[in-house]
Amino acid sequence: MHIVVCVKQVPDSREIRIDPNTNTLVRQGVPAIVNYYDLHGLEEALRFKDEMGAEVTVVSMGPPSADKALKQCISMGADRAVLVSDRAFAGADTLATSYVVGMTVKKVAEEFGPVDVVFCGKQTLDGDTGQVGPGVACRLDYEQLTYVEKVVELSDKDKTITVHRHLEDGIEVVKTKLPVVVTVLTELNKPRRASLPGVINASRFKPVVWTTNDFADIDRAKIGLKGSPTIVSKTWVPEPRKIDTKMLEGDNVAVVASELIEQLWSTELPTRLGW
Amino acid sequence: MVEGGITVAEEQNVNQKAAEPKGASRVQPVPEQDFSDYLGIMVVVEQRAGVAKKVSWQLLGEAKRMATKINAPVYALVMGHNVRHLAEEAIRRGADKVYMSDSPVLEKYRTRPYSRVSLDVIRTFKPEIVLMGATYTGRDLAGAIATHLPTGLTADCTQLDVDENRLLQASRPAFSEKMLATILCKQYKPQMATARPGVFLELPADASRSGEIIDVPSPMREEEVVTEVLDFLEQTDRINLEDHEIIVAGGKGLGSPDGFKLLQELADALGGVVGASRAVVDLKWIDHDHQVGQTGSTVRSKLYFAIGISGAVQHVVGMQNSDVIVAINRDPDAPIFKVAHYGIVGDLYEIVPAIIKAVKEKRALPFATNSSAANASVAASIQS
Ligand SMILES: Cc1cc2nc3c(=O)[nH]c(=O)nc-3n(C[C@H](O)[C@H](O)[C@H](O)COP(=O)(O)OP(=O)(O)OC[C@H]3O[C@@H](n4cnc5c(N)ncnc54)[C@H](O)[C@@H]3O)c2cc1C
Ligand SMILES: Cc1cc2nc3c(=O)[nH]c(=O)nc-3n(C[C@H](O)[C@H](O)[C@H](O)COP(=O)(O)OP(=O)(O)OC[C@H]3O[C@@H](n4cnc5c(N)ncnc54)[C@H](O)[C@@H]3O)c2cc1C
Numbered sequence: 049m050h051i052v053v054c055v056k057q058v059p060d061s062r063e064i065r066i067d068p069n070t071n072t073l074v075r076q077g078v079p080a081i082v083n084y085y086d087l088h089g090l091e092e093a094l095r096f097k098d099e100m101g102a103e104v105t106v107v108s109m110g111p112p113s114a115d116k117a118l119k120q121c122i123s124m125g126a127d128r129a130v131l132v133s134d135r136a137f138a139g140a141d142t143l144a145t146s147y148v149v150g151m152t153v154k155k156v157a158e159e160f161g162p163v164d165v166v167f168c169g170k171q172t173l174d175g176d177t178g179q180v181g182p183g184v185a186c187r188l189d190y191e192q193l194t195y196v197e198k199v200v201e202l203s204d205k206d207k208t209i210t211v212h213r214h215l216e217d218g219i220e221v222v223k224t225k226l227p228v229v230v231t232v233l234t235e236l237n238k239p240r241r242a243s244l245p246g247v248i249n250a251s252r253f254k255p256v257v258w259t260t261n262d263f264a265d266i267d268r269a270k271i272g273l274k275g276s277p278t279i280v281s282k283t284w285v286p287e288p289r290k291i292d293t294k295m296l297e298g299d300n301v302a303v304v305a306s307e308l309i310e311q312l313w314s315t316e317l318p319t320r321l322g323w
Numbered sequence: 324m325v326e327g328g329i330t331v332a333e334e335q336n337v338n339q340k341a342a343e344p345k346g347a348s349r350v351q352p353v354p355e356q357d358f359s360d361y362l363g364i365m366v367v368v369e370q371r372a373g374v375a376k377k378v379s380w381q382l383l384g385e386a387k388r389m390a391t392k393i394n395a396p397v398y399a400l401v402m403g404h405n406v407r408h409l410a411e412e413a414i415r416r417g418a419d420k421v422y423m424s425d426s427p428v429l430e431k432y433r434t435r436p437y438s439r440v441s442l443d444v445i446r447t448f449k450p451e452i453v454l455m456g457a458t459y460t461g462r463d464l465a466g467a468i469a470t471h472l473p474t475g476l477t478a479d480c481t482q483l484d485v486d487e488n489r490l491l492q493a494s495r496p497a498f499s500e501k502m503l504a505t506i507l508c509k510q511y512k513p514q515m516a517t518a519r520p521g522v523f524l525e526l527p528a529d530a531s532r533s534g535e536i537i538d539v540p541s542p543m544r545e546e547e548v549v550t551e552v553l554d555f556l557e558q559t560d561r562i563n564l565e566d567h568e569i570i571v572a573g574g575k576g577l578g579s580p581d582g583f584k585l586l587q588e589l590a591d592a593l594g595g596v597v598g599a600s601r602a603v604v605d606l607k608w609i610d611h612d613h614q615v616g617q618t619g620s621t622v623r624s625k626l627y628f629a630i631g632i633s634g635a636v637q638h639v640v641g642m643q644n645s646d647v648i649v650a651i652n653r654d655p656d657a658p659i660f661k662v663a664h665y666g667i668v669g670d671l672y673e674i675v676p677a678i679i680k681a682v683k684e685k686r687a688l689p690f691a692t693n694s695s696a697a698n699a700s701v702a703a704s705i706q707s
Contacts, residue, residue, distance in 0.1 A: 066501050219555070219558065279507055294664065321568060
């Protein structure tokens with residue numbers, strides 16, 4: 049069993065602020081982290097490494113500094129990590145990203161053995177589209193199972209996988225054939241901490257780095273900004289909705305409460321709500 | 324940095340109207356295809372077991388609004404098994420033409436058979452815009468279709484518009500809702516977007532509308548589909564806030580999980596349900612399906628109470644479209660008051676019981692309209 053985990057290094061968007069004077073994003077001091085959904089994908093892969101000796105390869109498309117993210121994955125127990133990095137990949141939208149990540153998984157399969165499962169996060173903290181997982185599945189012509197909160201069974205013998213998909217109104221139990229792309233939710237598991245041997249491995253870790261030149265049959269029209277049909281025409285801070293707030297005051301809460309009731313009953317609400 | 328077009332726009336003043344980011348003038352893909360005959364706005368209707376997701380009708384309403392601007396037809400794509408009633412409903416909700424694929428192989432949603440039908444329809448009938456709900460299923464399908472076509476796909480939009488060049492202006496929140504990014508797909512068709520449930524307005528069903536239903540065969544046979552849906556574990560205790568008209572939401576100001584009992588009492592008195600901020604969901608005081616906001620539900624309720632909720636932007640984006648908003652907070656400067664129609668400053672543990680009492684008195688009055696129906700709904704919600 050060979051499992052590939054896709055990880056993206058992202059700015060921790062929770063830390064991004066907007067400068068109220070200039071209305072621009074303040075990115076200074078915003079830490080770069082491994083997109084946390086991806087750590088749950090890695091944890092699930094490592095579980096199958098522990099349980100059935102699966103081999104775990106981590107891949108990431110990103111700038112050279114993303115090797116930190118890969119190092120973290122090695123310290124948790126991944127067997128190898130590949131960084132796909134080239135200026136030509138910059139500016140990719142999800143279509144171009146899924147093309148390069150798909151090519152990378154194909155090359156990983158050629159060099160390190162056939163791939164059975166690809167784990168992706170449900171979405172990232174920055175782009176937040178959740179489109180790369182389905183995109184990679186298309187590129188590879190693998191089956192796709194999204195929003196998975198539990199892997200019920202992964203069978204090496206039958207080459208099948210059964211999962212729980214989380215939907216708005218319930219859980220869907222789905223079974224499919226390998227190879228498959230699985231996108232994962234945080235409910236799946238609790239990512240482990242680095243182990244001591246992992247930390248030692250990580251300290252001498254150098255990622256395998258692939259550039260465009262390492263992909264014999266890459267179509268340069270499909271990568272980076274050139275390969276991206278979507279463009280951002282503007283980013284803006286929306287005007288807050290203007291509302292005349294009526295502050296209700298009174299000598300005691302009973303007065304305030306009945307004032308609120310009078311106000312609510314003077315609107316269309318009672319008719320519209322059938323009160 | 325490999326991060327998508329957005330990064331290039333970041334460093335500039337984002338208030339500059341329609342400012343083009345530096346990247347926009349750079350080489351864009353030159354497709355080999357000619358897209359000039361792509362026309363019309365298509366909404367992919369999502370259903371489970373013959374029941375449509377509300378977002379489908381909301382998107383048809385929005386599609387109709389945009390189509391009127393550019394004089395384009397509105398299409399719906401309905402897939403499933405025994406779904407003719409949904410095709411008819413789509414016409415009443417604004418579609419001029421419905422492509423319907425009704426087949427046992429489409430009984431339950433699976434990516435491959437659904438994307439094969441969608442691709443056939445899009446390639447044959449060539450809509451210039453395709454919209455889908457940003458639901459779990461909608462995103463699963465949209466991601467697959469856009470990659471196959473290929474075309475650009477904008478995720479999770481909260482504003483849509485179309486300009487005089489028939490370009491879809493798809494705007495989506497970015498960076499934890501702190502900004503909106505408007506994304507275009509200039510050189511490919513269709514222009515695709517998924518849009519957030521609860522944001523757009525559906526049209527009332529109009530039985531006098533007429534339209535055409537076109538049957539489309541499913542290209543896949545069951546033997547060719549390797550994915551099997553074994554079971555669906557319905558979670559009846561999971562609530563879908565988007566379906567409710569009155570929401571009484573509580574936040575960290577409740578002080579303890581017990582506070583939700585009080586809110587439930589108010590919700591019951593009004594005939595509504597309980598909602599929550601993320602802070603209390605993170606504290607495990609209440610389940611995630613009650614969460615309102617960016618990473619929870621977006622609601623358009625008729626009446627929304629925000630009680631002990633400060634009004635962080637990530638919460639506000641999920642409730643600001645409610646018709647009437649009441650905020651109760653002991654901090655007079657809490658940002659929640661800026662989006663509320665009625666505000667009460669004070670301790671919620673004094674105010675809420677007083678409101679419950681007042682509501683109960685008011686609704687027990689003999690001249691209260693429709694009191695029997697209302698009492699029945701209260702009884703039902705207390706039971707459940
Ligand atoms: C604010 C903002 C809005 C954007 N909106 C859009 C949009 O609407 N449409 C669009 O096409 N693009 C958009 N982009 C560009 C998009 O973010 C990039 O294409 C990005 O490379 C991948 O998309 P994502 O971050 O949304 O990933 P998601 O699709 O959310 O990621 C899902 C999973 O795919 C894997 N993955 C994603 N990226 C990589 C990678 N580089 N290397 C390895 N694995 C990866 C990870 O496992 C990840 O958890 C946007 C970018 C920003 C910053
Ligand atoms: C990426 C991201 C996504 C997020 N998504 C969401 C989301 O979907 N939904 C969401 O809600 N948040 C979300 N958040 C979190 C959000 O930023 C806020 O942290 C959260 O909404 C705060 O919850 P709160 O208002 O309950 O708590 P607080 O901000 O702590 O507010 C508590 C309020 O209660 C008042 N109070 C205290 N005691 C009383 C009393 N006795 N009587 C009356 N008032 C009292 C206080 O004055 C205060 O205003 C997200 C954040 C990030 C970074």
